[in-house]
Amino acid sequence: MSRTEKYQLLVDECVAKMNEDDRAIYLPILEYALELGFTPKLLKKANDEDGELAFSKSKFNRTILRILPENKKEFANYPLKKAGKAQLRLVYFATDSYSEPFLLGIKTVIEEFNGKYTGCYGCGRCGEKLQGYTYQYPDGKKVFRCGRELIELPPLTMQQVDEVKAMMKMQNEFWESE
Numbered sequence: 001m002s003r004t005e006k007y008q009l010l011v012d013e014c015v016a017k018m019n020e021d022d023r024a025i026y027l028p029i030l031e032y033a034l035e036l037g038f039t040p041k042l043l044k045k046a047n048d049e050d051g052e053l054a055f056s057k058s059k060f061n062r063t064i065l066r067i068l069p070e071n072k073k074e075f076a077n078y079p080l081k082k083a084g085k086a087q088l089r090l091v092y093f094a095t096d097s098y099s100e101p102f103l104l105g106i107k108t109v110i111e112e113f114n115g116k117y118t119g120c121y122g123c124g125r126c127g128e129k130l131q132g133y134t135y136q137y138p139d140g141k142k143v144f145r146c147g148r149e150l151i152e153l154p155p156l157t158m159q160q161v162d163e164v165k166a167m168m169k170m171q172n173e174f175w176e177s178e
Contacts, residue, residue: 004034007034007039007040008034010040010041010042010053011027011030011031011034011040011053014030014040014042014053014067014069015027015030015069017069017070018069018070018086019070019084019085019086022069022070022085022086022155024158025086025156025157025158025160025161026067026086026088026156028161028165029065029088029161029164029165029168030053030055030067032165032168033055033064033065033168034055036057036064036168036169036172037057037059037172038055038056038057038064038065038172039055039056039057039058040053040054040055041053041054041055041056043066052066052067052068053066053067053069054066057172057175060175060176060178062091062175063091063150064090064091064168064171064172065088065089065090065091065150065168066088066089066150067086067087067088067089068086068087069086070084070085070086071083071084071085071086071087082154082155085155086155087152087155088152088153088156088164089150089151089152089153090105090150090151090153090164090167090168091147091149091150091151091171092151092167092168092170092171093131093132093133093147093171094167094170094171094173094174094175095166095167095170095171096134098163098167099160099163101153101154101156101160102151102153102163102167103135104153104154105151105152105153105154106133106135106145106151107135108152108154109145109149109151109152110135110143110145115143117145117146117149118143118144118145118146119143119144119146120132120144120146121146121148123148125148126147130144130147131146131147131148132144132145132146132147132148132149133145133147133151
């Protein structure tokens with residue numbers, strides 16, 4: 001079996017665990033990650049029958065997305081996790097133009113830890129210009145989130161698939177240009 005066939009098999013196995021609606025949404029996204037040259041890897045934890053699929057590119061040692069085929073439970077204090085739905089985490093800081101679900105993802109991850117884990121971590125990987133997300137609250141307060149972190153998104157709809165693919169393309173091009 002070729003490498004390409006193995007990668008497609010990982011994607012197919014992940015998508016097979018999703019409900020029908022999620023399959024239609026996430027399969028084109030995962031296949032596009034393959035097209036961009038990202039390699040899928042199954043990440044399993046102890047007692048985890050599904051595992052999360054991560055897409056990375058060794059060329060720049062970055063992960064563009066992770067997907068959990070199905071959340072087993074909801075968390076009352078974390079509105080993005082929906083039982084029975086796939087969960088996508090994505091890196092998309094290369095653009096600052098995106099729709100509401102992507103803004104909600106940034107806001108939620110900032111607020112999940114009551115504003116902790118925001119700002120620059122001081123790792124020095126960004127260089128001169130910080131790489132990350134900025135969320136602006138209605139009162140004008142701006143909060144920065146490091147771009148090395150993947151942002152968990154709310155369950156997506158078919159209308160957002162093209163936007164996700166465009167953001168993945170921009171993110172890949174950004175990393176390629178570094």
